[in-house]
Structure formats: C-alpha cells, structure tokens
Amino acid sequence: MRSVVSYVQRGGRMTVGQQRAWQQRWPAYGRKIAELPEGPIDFADWFGRQAPVMLEIGSGMGETTSQLAHAAPELNYVAVEVYEAGLGQLMLRADRLELTNLRLLHGDAVVLLTNHVAPNSLHGVRIFFPDPWPKKRHHKRRLIQPPFVRLVAERLEPGGTLHMATDWEHYAEQMLQVCSDEPLLRNRYPETGWAPRPEWRPVTKFEARAQREGRECRDLIFEKVADGPAGD
Template structure:
C-alpha cells in the first residue's frame, strides 16, 4: 500500500521544545538523527534492532546501553520524545543508537532491506481505543507481513501493550502470519524479559489496573 493511501497509525504534531531539549537537538541531532524521508537505505553495520515508537526514550536508552554490541535504531514522530532520547544518549555516552523522525512503515517499505534486521520492537503503541479508530492501529496483517519480511531468519518481533483488546488483536494477527512462529516460552503471552526495562509508564499502567502483555515471535 502506497504512502498516499495508507491509513496512518499516528497523527503528526509539532510541539515546542524546552530550552534543554532544543540545546540537545541542536548539538546532537545532526550526528545521531535524521528524517525518515532522507534515508534511502538503512545502514545495517551489524546486528540491528529497530524500535518503532520510542516515546520519551526511557526504555530505548537503557536497552542500547545494555547491548552495546547491537546497533539500535529508534523511529518516533514526537519531537520532544526524540529530544528526551538525545539527552539520555548524551548522559549515557551511547554510540550504538540512531534516531529517525517519521513514519516507520515508510522506512520499512522503502529503506530496510529484506531479511536484514535482528529484531523489531513495538512497545506500547497507540491503542486507538475507540472502535471507529481501530483501523488506525499499527499491528494489522499487512504491517506484520512487512515487518516479518525485514527480519533475518531467526530474527524476532517483540510486542507489548497495556490494552487487553489490542493485545488480543496483536495475538490474532501474529498467529495468522505464516512467516512468524510464536516463541515457545509464551502461553501465549511472553513473560516480560529483563531486556525490556520496567518504565514509569508501565508502572503507572499497572497501578491503574491494566495488565501488561508481551508477545514474541521469530521469523
């Protein structure tokens, strides 16, 4: 599906950066960041994990620091979130993390070679909770087929959400994909691995009574 007809899973928005965010952006974005539209072919210097929707970067920075041998790519549309991640990147002195601003589906379709990624992470994507908006959810059959085609043999897709209905949809879509096999440790939900940090967002969701569900599949 072309970019002109695809239903987007996000709403583009411009939000003013704080002074600290702007300083980090000015200093670090030229080196560590780029717009998706400017990427003709994603650099794959070694084992590479793509994170779709890095939010404020809390988990992203921790995962990059914990796996310095892996090249981490975070795709996000929310500029303050990317700026927060740049601040975290600088504080942790990370060299194995790159940031992309824009549409991850466009990136996967156009600039990511087939069978090239070690893994794809999608943690707490927008649930679009209203029924009339469910068609905007990212995890749909066409997207899962695209994502699976970009994973190397044995590569993995890791999903997490705090919305039960979306978790069920994710499960149904992934189970229907002939290109993916559910991790045998799941029943069907995958226990949260230590590699996925417990963030403030997730702690709040638990306090509010929402169950966190993970799914993990391999190509």
C-alpha cells in the same frame, strides 16, 4: 501500504535542552526518513561497524530506549519516532550514557520499512506500548495490522524476533491473532500465547500507569521462520 496512519503528529514546544540537542547532536545521531536517499540504509556504514540491527518503533521520550541500547552494546540500536521533543529528550539521555551504538530516525516507520530497510536485514523489531486507539471506530489506526506485520516479517532475518508489549487486553488479543496468522512468523510461546515479561525490559511510564489502574501488561514474542520466503 496504508491510507491511515497509526500516530498523531503531536505538537508542543520543546524544552531548551531538547532544542539544543536537535541543533548540536542531531547530525551525529539522526536522520529524517523523508530526506533519506532512495534504497536501503547501509547500517554498517552509518554505525561504522558490522553488528546486528535492532529497530525500536515508537521510542517516545526515550527513557526505555536509552537503557536498552546501553544494556546491549553489541547491537546497532535504531529508534524511529515521529515526536520531535521525544527524540530531543532521547539524545540528551544518550549523551548522558555516552552511547555510541544508537541512531535515530524521525518519521513514519512504515515508510522506513517499505523503502529503506532491506529484506532479511533486521535482527529484531521492538514495539512497546503502541497507541492502543481504544475506541472501536479508531481500531483501523492501530499499527499492528496484517500488512504491517507482513512487512516487518519480511525485513527480519531468519530467526529474528518481533517483540511487542501492550497493556490493552483487546489490542493484545489482536496482536496475537494477526501475528499468529502470519506464515512468516511463529510464536515463541505457543502454549500460552503470551511471553513471560523479560526482566531486561524497563518498566515504562505507560506500564506503571497500567499497573496502578489494574490493567495487565502482556508481552508477545514472535520469530521469523528460517524456511520462510525471502521477501521482496
């Protein structure tokens, strides 16, 4: 779908606990996108139950993701992340919370959505504090671009939501413009453009830092129109 990616493949050594989580817990929690069989994932089979699927793109070190999954046991919660240490830490957090409704995917979310998620199948997509790529020459690397938003919209079920948050004003405005231009989506808060900050969304380390540095955090919530095209 695109020739540039929105992330940097970070290296760095994992802690002993993170390495142990990968060795012992990955078969239960996760799959690598590059190793998935062709076609859409059967989420009901993977989770062992039929439930709405919430996809979080970019789970980082997993503190927010684990709390959100724990707070919504009625959801089949799926987190996709490229950072191995982050997924290792998320598995440790998930074990401490005894989560049974969380599954992890390692790799590129665009490849996942394009090749392994069926149209009209996601209850929601969450993208909290994606890399802002603040330098103008890097803006093309930002995740929230028209082709990506169309891809997400096609994978959402009618009424499903795309929820984003960022502390970078220019990126927030770009998100608002791109999503407003997507005919499959409508803003839940058209009067202001911005959604009220949900009380249920934990304060991430990025948000806390932004608050200390005087940057305003903005949430945006768009939903798929019920009468939109079906997708692929």
